[in-house]
Amino acid sequence: MDELFPLASPQAAVALIEVNSSEERFVLILRRAFHPADPWSGHLAFPGGRKDAKDSDLLATCLREVKEECGLALSPSDLVEKLPIAIAGRSHGKPLTVQPWKFQLREFPSLILEEKEIQSAFWVPYANFTRKESHVDFQVMPGLIRPAFLVENIPLWGFTYGVLCEHLGLKTGP
Numbered sequence: 001m002d003e004l005f006p007l008a009s010p011q012a013a014v015a016l017i018e019v020n021s022s023e024e025r026f027v028l029i030l031r032r033a034f035h036p037a038d039p040w041s042g043h044l045a046f047p048g049g050r051k052d053a054k055d056s057d058l059l060a061t062c063l064r065e066v067k068e069e070c071g072l073a074l075s076p077s078d079l080v081e082k083l084p085i086a087i088a089g090r091s092h093g094k095p096l097t098v099q100p101w102k103f104q105l106r107e108f109p110s111l112i113l114e115e116k117e118i119q120s121a122f123w124v125p126y127a128n129f130t131r132k133e134s135h136v137d138f139q140v141m142p143g144l145i146r147p148a149f150l151v152e153n154i155p156l157w158g159f160t161y162g163v164l165c166e167h168l169g170l171k172t173g174p
Helices: 057-071 159-168
Strands: 012-020 023-032 048-050 079-082 086-088 095-106 118-125 135-141 145-151 154-157
Touching: 012 057, 012 159, 023 057, 048 057, 048 095, 057 095, 057 118, 086 159, 095 159, 135 154, 145 159, 154 159
Parallel strands: 012 095
Antiparallel strands: 012 023, 012 048, 023 118, 079 095, 086 095, 135 145, 145 154
């Protein structure tokens, strides 16, 4: 981990949710709702969020956040693995240590998006993400160019991009 943002105890958790169909694997990506005070407003992300005092642990945080954001009641039996801890928010100067969890489902679940938090949801085929030509350098904000993957012309970048690249064994960036 870089010296500017040392690794601390995780304060948030996210879910990398896969569906394995007979022909392809998909991952759930959410588009955050637009809020003027939110630096990640409108960005693509995994479902998840910050730990609340009522959460017994980060897995409980993850399960609660997934249920709140997309109406999906994951079961601990859907859990496949605890992924490596990562840092989010570096480009905004607000680093947050996050614990990603990987879940696998056999079929596409019905989602009920919390409109105040989530604008839309996408099931992205891994095959699209693993194509080198699908990755671009994208100006995510004035003066900040980062590697990204476009989901319906919306850049998936930063923390979520890095976790997916690491999970799939891909070099980050084009």
